[in-house]
Amino acid sequence: MSSARERLQFELARLKARVSPELRVLAEQAVKNHFRPAPAQPAKENLASRVFQAAMAGDQERRKDILAALEHRIKNGLN
Structure with missing residues (x-):
């Protein structure tokens, strides 16, 4: 019997296979751009x-x- 983690990994792999590689790359880039940390602001004197x-x-x-x-x-x- 497989664990819940293995089942989730299998489902995730199955879903990834259905998404085109170009779309996956675009989605990964969008996530990276959205969650990029903001540049540090210099402290006001x-x-x-x-x-x-x-x-x-x-x-x-x-x-x-x-x-x-x-x-x-x-x-x-x-x-």
Whole structure:
């Protein structure tokens, strides 16, 4: 006696034999195109990252001031 899995595989093979190869290729391509993962969106920069980048690009004294102000804003929950 065959298992349910074997019966399903047999039925699937029988159905595939009835479908033309050209149509099967088109269907497989349609499925691949439909389920293709979307390209990853770049993360939007927020104010903190822009300020941090500006601080890293500036001179040492300005960097200290900007980072101190940024740290103060983060600690106090200011936006």
